[in-house]
Amino acid sequence: MTADTPNPAPAPFSVPPLRIRGLEFWPPVLPAPMCGISDYAWRLLSREQGCPIVATQMVSSEAMIRGADKCWRLLDMERAEQPIIAQLFGADPETLAHCARQLADAGATIVDLNMGCPANKIVRSKGGSALMREPDLVRRIFQAVRRELHDVPFTVKFRAGWEKYGEEALAMARMAEEEGLDAICIHGRTREQKFKGEADWSILAAVRHEVSLPLIGNGDVKTADDAERMIRETGVNGVMIGRAAMGNPWVFGAVAARLSGKPAPPPPRIEERLDTVARHAAIMVERKGPHGIVEFRKHLVQYLRGFPSARKLKKRLLDVTDIDEYLRILREAKDVGGYWEQEGEADEASVSAEPCDAEVSPR
Ligand SMILES: Cc1cc2nc3c(=O)[nH]c(=O)nc-3n(C[C@H](O)[C@H](O)[C@H](O)COP(=O)(O)O)c2cc1C
Secondary structure: OOOOOOOOOOOOOEOOOEEEOOEEEOOOEEEOOOOOOOOHHHHHHHHHOOOOOEEEEEEEHHHHHOOOHHHHHHHOOOHHHOOEEEEEEOOOHHHHHHHHHHHHHOOOOEEEEEEOOOOHHHHHOOOHHHHHHOHHHHHHHHHHHHHHOOOOOEEEEEEEEOOOOOHHHHHHHHHHHHOOOOEEEEEEEEOOOOOOOOOOOHHHHHHHHHOOOOEEEEOOOOOHHHHHHHHHHHOOOEEEEOHHHOOOOHHHHHHHHHHEOOOOOOOOOHHHHHHHHHHHHHHHHHHHOOHHHHHHHHHHHHHOOOOHHHHHHHHHHHHOOOHHHHHHHHHHHHHHOHHHHOOOOOOOOOOOOOOOOOOOOOO
């Protein structure tokens, strides 16, 4: 190439499918399981934006084995939703194995074990990230669930460590491979960090180096650039996105396009945002009854976050409990546009996305 030759355009980034035990998922982007968020409506929107597989929130194996209806309500799962990952937490090997089978029988394509939740009430019962400090127990859990799920993919999601970074995660990854699990997902924060600070992706590269199981990376993927960078820097086989998709399911579309080597879709116009708000709220009410609109509030504040001009609209909608009225206000906002012309101060989400609502004990 001479000084006069223009640089060739970079080749579009394109990655192979995420392969988990004979199943292929492409493009390899998936929504993170999130308590109070990952219900039917959320999963539908994620799928429409290009996620080839979706995930339920975690549910308690202790509650499920006692037949708590609440578990099934939280999962909000339909058989027709496949492929879908259903996630369990708990600490008793046989209970987890039994519940894993129940989930598979109910239509879960993959059953995932949560070893990452940092919430005190979960950790106190030895579940979630507390398991990262219990290697003997984890081995027994892996073996029991694997025995029960001999015909269904079984995966695990954990963190970069408990307090210190790295060693526990590497040990868990090796053990997952030894015990024949089908994939692992790692969130690059320690339990001590909870959801604060930055995710450190170097643990992903370290695990990739040592373990050949399919590896999904998670933590601070907020854009298509982040997703591409995580794959390039760490060698993960798939990326999982959590908080950045709240109120912004379009991030999945942007990442899916990038990972498929396609041009970025245009950002959603205000009309599309409002249509999605309306649809998301309507599906939640359809599935959960009138309470769906109250549950939707946490999504609403996220959808309208960063749009100071929508403060008036948000204020009105947060007071409404009737879905028809809700949809009427949204239609009016779309047609008249007045709410968006209203200038205001920067608007912060007033409902925090703090995990975790999961029940430990059965209701
Ligand atoms: C509101 C909320 C609920 C969560 N619930 C779960 C859960 O049920 N199971 C799980 O494995 N992780 C759960 N997480 C963690 C996410 O799956 C993800 O690991 C974490 O948010 C880091 O990814 P991010 O930086 O893309 O948000 C939750 C996170 C949030 C914010």
